[in-house]
Amino acid sequence: MTKIAIKGLSHLYPDGHCGIRNINLQIQPGELVVIAGQNGSGKTTLCKHINGLLKPTSGNVFIGDLQVDRNPSKARQLVGMVFQNADSQIVGETVSSDIAFGPENLGLKRAEINARVKKIIQIVGLDGKEDNSPHTLSGGEKRKLAIAGVLAMNPEIIIFDEPFANLDYPGSVQILDQIVMLHQTQRTIIIITHELEKIISLASRLVILKDGELAKEGIPSTIIKDVEQFGIREPCSSKLGYGLQSWRN
Ligand SMILES: Nc1ncnc2c1ncn2[C@@H]1O[C@H](COP(=O)(O)OP(=O)(O)O)[C@@H](O)[C@H]1O
Numbered sequence: 001m002t003k004i005a006i007k008g009l010s011h012l013y014p015d016g017h018c019g020i021r022n023i024n025l026q027i028q029p030g031e032l033v034v035i036a037g038q039n040g041s042g043k044t045t046l047c048k049h050i051n052g053l054l055k056p057t058s059g060n061v062f063i064g065d066l067q068v069d070r071n072p073s074k075a076r077q078l079v080g081m082v083f084q085n086a087d088s089q090i091v092g093e094t095v096s097s098d099i100a101f102g103p104e105n106l107g108l109k110r111a112e113i114n115a116r117v118k119k120i121i122q123i124v125g126l127d128g129k130e131d132n133s134p135h136t137l138s139g140g141e142k143r144k145l146a147i148a149g150v151l152a153m154n155p156e157i158i159i160f161d162e163p164f165a166n167l168d169y170p171g172s173v174q175i176l177d178q179i180v181m182l183h184q185t186q187r188t189i190i191i192i193t194h195e196l197e198k199i200i201s202l203a204s205r206l207v208i209l210k211d212g213e214l215a216k217e218g219i220p221s222t223i224i225k226d227v228e229q230f231g232i233r234e235p236c237s238s239k240l241g242y243g244l245q246s247w248r249n
């Protein structure tokens, strides 16, 4: 299990837009961290540096001893990212071939790929849909497929970018269940969301970004009363004095 260390990380986009500025953050193995912040606060930009999709303008991200920008392909094996837009992650003609895409690129043997795909389809609950076209799946099923594609690479660290976006209540609960199940398999989980009430009771830490900077971080129950000054809604249960609840409680 590997620690993530983000040191003095800044990213300027080519058009001069500042994505993030001087972020310092450590994430311990096995944590479930929620990263929250208003639209445009830098959440996605930050996380794309953890799996090497963006290169720092200054500063570094380390996963254990690995400096991510020196070996982004290795970083992508350690860190899987489930993107906000599930459609953008679809690469296969069928559910099975979509999930097999990553392991095929790793050069695994056909028998092993098939076994992996079969197991993962069960885990995410897409059984019976193996031969369907991904484009015919519902929003929730597409997100499950995106999770399956990430799981097929067996990463130690999984980032979910707005995992509840556009999902109805049952869809959100199913994704929550997946996240909990993955966390129980000793993985480090990072969740980007501004919908704190769905997940915050499960988190070990809350990190708040504002205008590209790390505005606040800490144990959720300790800092939850401060979130609204950063444009994030305080969960109703907390407002009413019932502490932190998740949608699974
Ligand atoms: N490809 C891009 N080119 C230029 N600016 C960008 C790009 N992507 C994001 N930004 C800018 O970087 C800032 C942070 O964006 P982002 O990380 O997407 O925020 P969040 O995920 O919190 O909504 C915003 O000001 C946004 O406009």
Ligand SMILES: [Mg+2]
Residues within 6 Å of the ligand: 043, 044, 045, 161
């Ligand atoms: Mg984003």
